[in-house]
Amino acid sequence: MNKFKETIDFLKKQGIENPEIGIVLGTGLGKLVNSIEIIKTIDYKEIPHFPLSTVESHAGKLIYGVIKGKKVLAMQGRFHYYEGYSLQEVTYPIRIMKMLKIKYLLLSNAAGATNTDFKKGSLMLLDDHINFLPDNPLRGKHYDEFGPRFPDMSQPYSKFLNDKIKKIAQRENIVLHEGVYAVMAGPNLETRAEYRYLIDSGADVVGMSTVPEVIVANQMSLPCAAVTVITDECDPDNLKPVSLEEILKVAGKGENFLVKIFVALIEEL
Numbered sequence: 001m002n003k004f005k006e007t008i009d010f011l012k013k014q015g016i017e018n019p020e021i022g023i024v025l026g027t028g029l030g031k032l033v034n035s036i037e038i039i040k041t042i043d044y045k046e047i048p049h050f051p052l053s054t055v056e057s058h059a060g061k062l063i064y065g066v067i068k069g070k071k072v073l074a075m076q077g078r079f080h081y082y083e084g085y086s087l088q089e090v091t092y093p094i095r096i097m098k099m100l101k102i103k104y105l106l107l108s109n110a111a112g113a114t115n116t117d118f119k120k121g122s123l124m125l126l127d128d129h130i131n132f133l134p135d136n137p138l139r140g141k142h143y144d145e146f147g148p149r150f151p152d153m154s155q156p157y158s159k160f161l162n163d164k165i166k167k168i169a170q171r172e173n174i175v176l177h178e179g180v181y182a183v184m185a186g187p188n189l190e191t192r193a194e195y196r197y198l199i200d201s202g203a204d205v206v207g208m209s210t211v212p213e214v215i216v217a218n219q220m221s222l223p224c225a226a227v228t229v230i231t232d233e234c235d236p237d238n239l240k241p242v243s244l245e246e247i248l249k250v251a252g253k254g255e256n257f258l259v260k261i262f263v264a265l266i267e268e269l
């Protein structure tokens with residue numbers, strides 16, 4: 001708890017006061033930053049007790065600023081289980097943002113579609129998820145200050161936020177699927193047999209993030225919403241090799257729609 005206090009004190013000293021909305025930008029999805037009137041940018045490496053981002057495609061910056069008159073705190077780059085962090089480390093910034101009193105958490109990620117109706121470059125709103133990580137961010141010592149030991153997960157994504165997002169997508173003519181995100185540990189992509197297994201499990205897309213953050217947000221009663229940019233199609237009967245370069249390229253294309261949705265949503269909150 002002292003650790004959390006030191007991080008919070010540092011950020012407040014840097015002028016981060018009363019952010020209303022927390023944002024997590026996923027792999028190749030940093031463009032939203034261009035829509036922020038930036039007040040302060042802080043490298044993760046300067047922040048006491050923050051893990052360091054080790055993936056090259058992730059910038060590793062905390063950005064405080066304003067979008068459509070609302071104060072936002074955006075993570076450009078997140079922490080992943082495959083980087084070697086514990087899930088407590090992965091979710092540390094989410095707890096910090098909640099302690100800085102954000103009211104809503106918006107997350108984005110890049111993922112592959114196991115649902116063959118979903119095409120790359122399109123978006124999916126998370127309605128639900130499956131945690132296939134061999135760990136849980138709530139495992140271990142429990143602190144009552146964070147919320148319940150056994151949080152309910154019957155509605156992990158805010159209906160209030162999701163309804164708004166769906167209306168915005170409709171209004172803006174943006175293709176927005178809705179479905180189930182499965183998280184795998186990574187960092188390798190999946191085999192054909194694993195994709196078959198994921199399809200049978202009920203997953204529509206598969207990625208390597210988001211779920212730990214959403215579990216922690218739910219424990220802390222922080223309403224959250226998450227949007228996937230589909231970067232590749234994971235049809236086990238017709239699987240082509242994909243590279244990170246390709247994933248980033250497609251993410252950059254779908255990203256413009258994501259930015260439009262998040263900016264419009266923030267304006268309405």
Ligand code: HPA
Pocket residue numbers: 110111112113184186189190206207208231232234247
């Ligand atoms: N699996 C498959 N394809 C992907 C992933 C993943 O975890 N992330 C982005 N594309």
